[in-house]
Amino acid sequence: xxxxxxxxxxxxxxxxxxxxxxxxxxxxxxxxxxxxxxxxxxxxxxxxxxxxxxxxxxxxxxxxxxxxxxxxxxxxxxxxxxxxxxxxxxxxxxxxxxxxxxxxxxxxxxxxxxxxxxxxxxxxxxxxxxxxxxxxxxxxxxxxxxxxxxxxxxxxxxxxxxxxxxxxxxxxxxxxxxxxxxxxxxxxxxxxxxxxxxxxxxxxxxxxxxx
Amino acid sequence: xxxxxxxxxxxxxxxxxxxxxxxxxxxxxxxxxxxxxxxxxxxxxxxxxxxxxxxxxxxxxxxxxxxxxxxxxxxxxxxxxxxxxxxxxxxxxxxxxxxxxxxxxxxxxxxxxxxxxxxxxxxxxxxxxxxxxxxxxxxxxxxxxxxxxxxxxxxxxxxxxxxxxxxxxxxxxxxxxxxxxxxxxxxxxxxxxxxxxxxxxxxxxxxxxxx
Amino acid sequence: xxxxxxxxxxxxxxxxxxxxxxxxxxxxxxxxxxxxxxxxxxxxxxxxxxxxxxxxxxxxxxxxxxxxxxxxxxxxxxxxxxxxxxxxxxxxxxxxxxxxxxxxxxxxxxxxxxxxxxxxxxxxxxxxxxxxxxxxxxxxxxxxxxxxxxxxxxxxxxxxxxxxxxxxxxxxxxxxxxxxxxxxxxxxxxxxxxxxxxxxxxxxxxxxxxx
Amino acid sequence: xxxxxxxxxxxxxxxxxxxxxxxxxxxxxxxxxxxxxxxxxxxxxxxxxxxxxxxxxxxxxxxxxxxxxxxxxxxxxxxxxxxxxxxxxxxxxxxxxxxxxxxxxxxxxxxxxxxxxxxxxxxxxxxxxxxxxxxxxxxxxxxxxxxxxxxxxxxxxxxxxxxxxxxxxxxxxxxxxxxxxxxxxxxxxxxxxxxxxxxxxxxxxxxxxxx
Numbered sequence: 146x147x148x149x150x151x152x153x154x155x156x157x158x159x160x161x162x163x164x165x166x167x168x169x170x171x172x173x174x175x176x177x178x179x180x181x182x183x184x185x186x187x188x189x190x191x192x193x194x195x196x197x198x199x200x201x202x203x204x205x206x207x208x209x210x211x212x213x214x215x216x217x218x219x220x221x222x223x224x225x226x227x228x229x230x231x232x233x234x235x236x237x238x239x240x241x242x243x244x245x246x247x248x249x250x251x252x253x254x255x256x257x258x259x260x261x262x263x264x265x266x267x268x269x270x271x272x273x274x275x276x277x278x279x280x281x282x283x284x285x286x287x288x289x290x291x292x293x294x295x296x297x298x299x300x301x302x303x304x305x306x307x308x309x310x311x312x313x314x315x316x317x318x319x320x321x322x323x324x325x326x327x328x329x330x331x332x333x334x335x336x337x338x339x340x341x342x343x344x345x346x347x348x349x350x351x352x353x354x355x356x
Numbered sequence: 357x358x359x360x361x362x363x364x365x366x367x368x369x370x371x372x373x374x375x376x377x378x379x380x381x382x383x384x385x386x387x388x389x390x391x392x393x394x395x396x397x398x399x400x401x402x403x404x405x406x407x408x409x410x411x412x413x414x415x416x417x418x419x420x421x422x423x424x425x426x427x428x429x430x431x432x433x434x435x436x437x438x439x440x441x442x443x444x445x446x447x448x449x450x451x452x453x454x455x456x457x458x459x460x461x462x463x464x465x466x467x468x469x470x471x472x473x474x475x476x477x478x479x480x481x482x483x484x485x486x487x488x489x490x491x492x493x494x495x496x497x498x499x500x501x502x503x504x505x506x507x508x509x510x511x512x513x514x515x516x517x518x519x520x521x522x523x524x525x526x527x528x529x530x531x532x533x534x535x536x537x538x539x540x541x542x543x544x545x546x547x548x549x550x551x552x553x554x555x556x557x558x559x560x561x562x563x564x565x566x567x
Numbered sequence: 568x569x570x571x572x573x574x575x576x577x578x579x580x581x582x583x584x585x586x587x588x589x590x591x592x593x594x595x596x597x598x599x600x601x602x603x604x605x606x607x608x609x610x611x612x613x614x615x616x617x618x619x620x621x622x623x624x625x626x627x628x629x630x631x632x633x634x635x636x637x638x639x640x641x642x643x644x645x646x647x648x649x650x651x652x653x654x655x656x657x658x659x660x661x662x663x664x665x666x667x668x669x670x671x672x673x674x675x676x677x678x679x680x681x682x683x684x685x686x687x688x689x690x691x692x693x694x695x696x697x698x699x700x701x702x703x704x705x706x707x708x709x710x711x712x713x714x715x716x717x718x719x720x721x722x723x724x725x726x727x728x729x730x731x732x733x734x735x736x737x738x739x740x741x742x743x744x745x746x747x748x749x750x751x752x753x754x755x756x757x758x759x760x761x762x763x764x765x766x767x768x769x770x771x772x773x774x775x776x777x778x
Numbered sequence: 779x780x781x782x783x784x785x786x787x788x789x790x791x792x793x794x795x796x797x798x799x800x801x802x803x804x805x806x807x808x809x810x811x812x813x814x815x816x817x818x819x820x821x822x823x824x825x826x827x828x829x830x831x832x833x834x835x836x837x838x839x840x841x842x843x844x845x846x847x848x849x850x851x852x853x854x855x856x857x858x859x860x861x862x863x864x865x866x867x868x869x870x871x872x873x874x875x876x877x878x879x880x881x882x883x884x885x886x887x888x889x890x891x892x893x894x895x896x897x898x899x900x901x902x903x904x905x906x907x908x909x910x911x912x913x914x915x916x917x918x919x920x921x922x923x924x925x926x927x928x929x930x931x932x933x934x935x936x937x938x939x940x941x942x943x944x945x946x947x948x949x950x951x952x953x954x955x956x957x958x959x960x961x962x963x964x965x966x967x968x969x970x971x972x973x974x975x976x977x978x979x980x981x982x983x984x985x986x987x988x989x
Contacts, residue, residue, distance in 0.1 A: 162375055162436050164795055169383025172591070172802025176810065176883045177387065184890045196900050211880070218876040222869065225795050236433065240556055243429040247422070250387045257395045267407050345873055373586055373647050380594025383802070388598065447644065451767055454640040458633070461598045468606045478618050584797055584858050591805025599809065658855065662978055665851040669844070672809045679817045689829050 160234045163242050164225075170246045171221050178210045178253050209260040212338070213253050219344050220249060220279050223312070227283060230304050231290050232297045238289055245282035248275060259334065269330045273323035273337070280316040284309065315344065371445045374453050375436075381457045382432050389421045389464050420471040423549070424464050430555050431460060431490050434523070438494060441515050442501050443508045449500055456493035459486060470545065480541045484534035484548070491527040495520065526555065582656045585664050586647075592668045593643050600632045600675050631682040634760070635675050641766050642671060642701050645734070649705060652726050653712050654719045660711055667704035670697060681756065691752045695745035695759070702738040706731065737766065793867045796875050797858075803879045804854050811843045811886050842893040845971070846886050852977050853882060853912050856945070860916060863937050864923050865930045871922055878915035881908060892967065902963045906956035906970070913949040917942065948977065 185199035224245065231238075255275040262268035287308055290296050296305065322336035396410035435456065442449075466486040473479035498519055501507050507516065533547035607621035646667065653660075677697040684690035709730055712718050718727065744758035818832035857878065864871075888908040895901035920941055923929050929938065955969035 159436055159440050162379060162440075165376060165379040165798060166383055166432065168795060168798040168802050169380050169591070169594070170387055172799055173384055173387040173595075173806055174390075175879065176803055176806040177391065179807075179883050179887055180810065180813075182884075182887045184887065184894050187894055190895065190898075193898055193900055196895060196898050200900070200904070210884075214876065214880050218873065221799065222872055225792055229792050229795075239433055240429065243425065246386065247425050250390050251393075251421075254390055254393045254395065261395050261398055262401065262407060265401075265404055265407050267404055267411070271411070370647055370651050373590060373651075376587060376590040377594055377643065380591050380802070380805070381598055384595055384598040384806075385601075388602065391602075450644055451640065454636065457597065458636050461601050462604075462632075465601055465604045465606065472606050472609055473612065473618060476612075476615055476618050478615055478622070482622070581858055581862050584801060584862075587798060587801040588805055588854065591801050592809055595806055595809040596812075599813065661855055662851065665847065668808065669847050672812050673815075673843075676812055676815045676817065683817050683820055684823065684829060687823075687826055687829050689826055689833070693833070 160228055160231060163234055163239060164228055167221075167224060167228075167242065167246055170250055171217055174250050174253055175214055175217055178213050181206055181257070182210070205260060209256055212260075212341075213256040215341050215345055216252060216256070216276070217249065219341060220245075220283070223283055227287055227290075227308060230308070231295045233295055235293055235295065237293065238286055238295065241282055241286035241289055245279065245286060248278040248282060251275060252279075263334060264330055266326045266330055269326050269333050270323065273319060273333075276319050276337070277316060280312050280319070284312045284316075287312075315340065371439055371442060374445060374450060375439055378432075378435060378439075378453065378457060381461055382428055385461050385464055386425055386428055389424050392417055392468070393421070416471060420467055423471075423552075424467040426552050426556055427463060427467070427487070428460065430552060431456075431494070434494055438498055438501075438519060441519070442506045444506055446504055446506065448504065449497055449506065452493055452497035452500055456490065456497065459489040459493060462486060463490075474545060475541055477537045477541055480537050480544050481534065484530060484544075487530050487548070488527060491523050491530070495523045495527075498523075526551065582650055582653055585656060585661060586650055589643075589646060589650075589664065589668060592672055593639055596672050596675055597636055597639055600635050603628055603679070604632070627682060631678055634682075634763075635678040637763050637767055638674060638678070638698070639671065641763060642667075642705070645705055649709055649712075649730060652730070653717045655717055657715055657717065659715065660708055660717065663704055663708035663711055667701065667708060670700040670704060673697060674701075685756060686752055688748045688752055691748050691755050692745065695741060695755075698741050698759070699738060702734050702741070706734045706738075709734075737762065793861055793864055796867060796872060797861055800854075800857060800861075800875065800879055803883055804850055807883050807886055808847055808850055811846050814839055814890070815843070838893060842889055845893070845974075846889040848974050848978055849885060849889070849909070850882065852974060853878075853916070856916055860920055860923075860941060863941070864928045866928055868926055868928065870926065871919055871928065874915055874919035874922055878912065878919060881911040881915060884908060885912075896967060897963055899959045899963055902959050902966050903956065906952060906966075909952050909970070910949060913945050913952070917945045917949075920945070948973065 182203060185196065185203075190196050190199055224242075252275055255272045259268045259272040287305070291305055318340045319337060322333050322340060324333075325336060326333040393414060396407065396414075401407045401410055435453075463486055466483045470479045470483040498516070502516055529551045530548060533544050533551060535544075536547060537544040604625060607618065607625075612618045612621055646664075674697055677694045681690045681694040709727070713727055740762045741759060744755050744762060746755075747758060748755040815836060818829065818836075823829050823832055857875075885908055888905045892901045892905040920938070924938055951973045952970060955966050955973060957966075958969060959966040
């Protein structure tokens, strides 16, 4: 009886398939947002000036799109880095990754919410909760991987520190930004965007690389 | 003439491509549901209380989304476990997997149906039929794989038992849950959710691991 | 100058990426159709009988969905078989495959068209033209692959015959079915469905295997 | 301290995952456009002539679809060629590729815009800006790859020249086409289409291969 392989130990072994599923979810999430950009209706556009005005009116949606893309890019990179440091997977890791993907697929919604209701603290907190959830799931999945022996020994210590520090510093900055909403949601949002841009373009600026 | 390779024997050989197609279908199904979450319209929201109320009104849809995600996660894991135990594929297996994918892609619809009409037995039976179909296709595909020699010999017996037992126990529990609808559809739905949560988080609870 | 690698010879080499792109296109096409299945509105459903009626009214759309899925499955298998018999790719093959994917992504539209206007010969011809295009692109891509030396020599002859015969026989049957529309579009559609079912489940029936 | 692996050096290493994400984004973008093709409503179609007229009315949208598909095909091939010539990735390359994907996912929108407002210079310039952005990101990503040592030495010089010349010549032609809009946007659009068709079918025509 004890020799029988147990289902839970068989399941969720394939890192490649988790990666492929993630790439699919991120790709769809990245592309679906474009559906919110509607070409101005011909009836409303009589002149070149009308068209310019109609396109300008789309600007906020384009900005939301870019912001979503930026955040999805940051977390896709974070997950990719993590998975590429694992030697195998297990069922628990798969479920933690599912939770991560679930949070990622909701991001276009929460980004649209904050874009629409930028002056409301509740919208900002929902948006921040989404980012927090993404970070928490990445961290939980990494901690589980270390505990379960899915990280090859020889890189366990140094890489683990780099990855965990990165997530914790980023989430601390996001939390500080969210806390600023007691002053103004604009300050919060501005700081969140700044942190995100930092993670996207920091490698260009040596003095920011330490974050 | 007999030496000519036959098309049906050439077709559907690639396990990797079946896996990739499945990851795509699951990724799209997992992400499409988010399209049902609409940001409250600005016109309807005057105050922070309005926004809180509007977001609360979205709660049932969020719940449906999480339920769909949970079920898709369970069956994605089930399929991934199965495919990772096969050494090759054939045309029949490909078609059984297509039927499985077809059932998976309909799941967001049946989940939305049960969420909307939770007190109707018919909605519950449709939802259960979908889960039954997913399980039946997984089982049929596994049985075919064993009969057709697609499972490497050395693991055929032990793994096969674990996989088949898993599917049969799960489907028996789902069927029992569905049968409860003669008392109340709420009991049915509650038990189905419990069984699903069991498969998602059971590994944490040793005494549930035997299921 | 002549030593410089030419861009066109560098491009489109990766069979794996063509396969991955195809799996994505097929996965999205297979799943998008489900968006056409709308849960009946609560307002219209007062009793269990209402719900049964509302679900029955969805039956044609479900049928269309299954038909699309069947056709996409057939051509996905056809393409997968073909690609798995190639040793490399080139730019021309990539463009022939793009044309194939383009035809595949339009299929949900033409299937919906024939489902809505089943008595119109024009709808049937559009649907048939789509199937013809899929077959023609598969054949063109295979012929190009042979001419360009992308098929490993040792299997070139026997496999090539099997693949080409398969496509030609299938397309001849489809053309015959389409021609029946001078009698009745129902006859056409019935025969097309029969041919498709044949390719999906034929392996089970020995006497049909020769087709 | 200096021995600790730095997060930015760990991140974004996997070329395979960037390729998989790209295939997902391109596949969704290629397929989403079909959603804009709506089957004519039954109420509006009484006769075969009505149906023919309704389908003809869809022709512009079908053309837009084909144009989008063509452009996406060209840039997918361009990116695939580039990635297949790299030996590894890094974080900066990942972000340049994200920007490329962002531009690719917006293409269906800008193509629809130019299709709707073909006589407006602004629409043409937006469309051209999108193509320019795609080319610029490809070039930036290639230049970065060379500078960062991601291109294996032995092919660096010859391949690099071929790839860069290709992008620069194409973009020069596109820019010239866009400049023609001072005469007429039709001339611009026609020349852009001609350039695109050249890149899609040029390999067939020896005297165009040098471009």
